[in-house]
Amino acid sequence: MNITGHTIKEGCVEGEALVLTMPFSFLGDFDLTTGRVNDLHDQAGAIISDKILVFSSGRGSTTGALIGFYACLFQTGPKGMICQEAEPVIAINAVMNDIPTMDRLEIDPMEIIETGDWIRLDATRRVVRVEKQIALRKAV
């Protein structure tokens, strides 16, 4: 399935989706060393590293984009981001750290995408392609 939307930061990446059911803060919601989501978050224990993060919006301290920078440096950060609607801390994180990011998709990504789905996020062309987990399993 292809979904069009609005681009925050151009670029094209593919990867596994991790859906976060709570708004996300780069300060406090995961451990920079390991990429592990902390215990007080709904997705406690999940690893954000190399994932396409799907979440409603940003939250928390403006230190977020700086933490995002170190997450890129330590390779514990996400590969791409899809939000219902980005707020400035998430958008700056994306632009500054060159993380392809889209928001305002024509279909709510939180409804359509599930953790484990394979995502091609082509923010340059403003298209998200979703391959459902099940389709992948069938193919194997």
Next chain:
Amino acid sequence: MLGGESGPGVQKALSFLVEYGEAFDAQRLIRVDSAHILPDPVHMLAELTEGVKSVRTLATIHSLSPLTSPWVGDLGLKEDTASPVIEDTMKAVKIYKGLGCFMTLSCAPYVMGNALKKGHVFSWAGSSGIIINNSLFGARGNRDSGIAMTCSAITGLTPELGRIRSEERYADVVVRFQKVDVEQLSDADMGAIGYHIGAMAQTKNVVIDGLPSTVPFEKLKYLLSPMPVSGAVSLCHLTGITPEAPTLEAALGNRRPEMTLTLSPFEMRDAVSKLSHYTSSEVEVVAMGCPHLTMREIRDIAYMLEGRRVADGVRLILATNEGVSSLCRRMGYNDIIEKAGGLIITDSCIAVFPFAHMKEPVARVATNSARCAHYLLRGGAGEVAGGKVMDTYYGSTRQCLDAAVTGTWEDA
């Protein structure tokens, strides 16, 4: 300026600001009246400041990790654990100083002169300062982060988006009180209310109806500062108190609200329960000053501590900025607090306190700040920055001081 005639740094900064603006459909860059900077990664900063002699607006620098401060030894931190990240931060601060950015090293630079009025446009780091500027002072700015503030400071410009635009400053969420004695709310009650509102309102603007106009600034600071921690609120009007909310209708722009929240003692208790988690009532550290303590708070703490003594084995850490600390030292308040066994530190953020770097392990911290409690419970930025998940007690300034003196936490 995009052509590069102002030098490569300014050109890079402008292209970042344009890209940031485009992400939010901004139509133009406008003049910025004030910047407040959290130091950028030093190599990025070197690129951005190439050919730049000074900043083009009033600029101040944010609070830093306690590991950068002169208090490392006094705080019981290991002296040799400053990481490359910390060293880079110090190098960056030196560059900013050279560009004319004031080393306030505080999340509350407004008490030292980076003070805004209605209509001013700002590009600030520090979500507490941002919501205070937007709400209490009526200035206009967004949740800027990363290199956005540096880019605004060296160009003197910022993209016209979000809360800078009049039509995006009206409230969407109305908060009313039910069975709450608004005259008797403590600082911790205020923090709990703010924490609850932030979680409910998320990115939306808020208006709170029904607070008395006599509420002191400090209580409003504790009310507003957790909203961008549990949520991403950057503007919260207070009917009859803040510049853009002479009436509820004015704050709403005569529109219907998207959401109405009723705040009763139940929601306040629920928020407090989310900010506290501990297995033993033996307190090891009491940390206050998130956002940085004001002169009135230091004075009140000195009065409350006079003739008392912090219990053996307990550390009382009070964070403020150089301006407030110097003034309170002149007044004799620092002496009273130090005689009682407390420590006043400057330049430092206690919400990202590197507890993993303590010489003697510490696991239990009390605070009067909902913001700080939230991050203590999550280990700050994690181990890279020396963070550690802490047992956390949340309560009023008075409760925290009592815990410091007795060594035991008592619920209110």
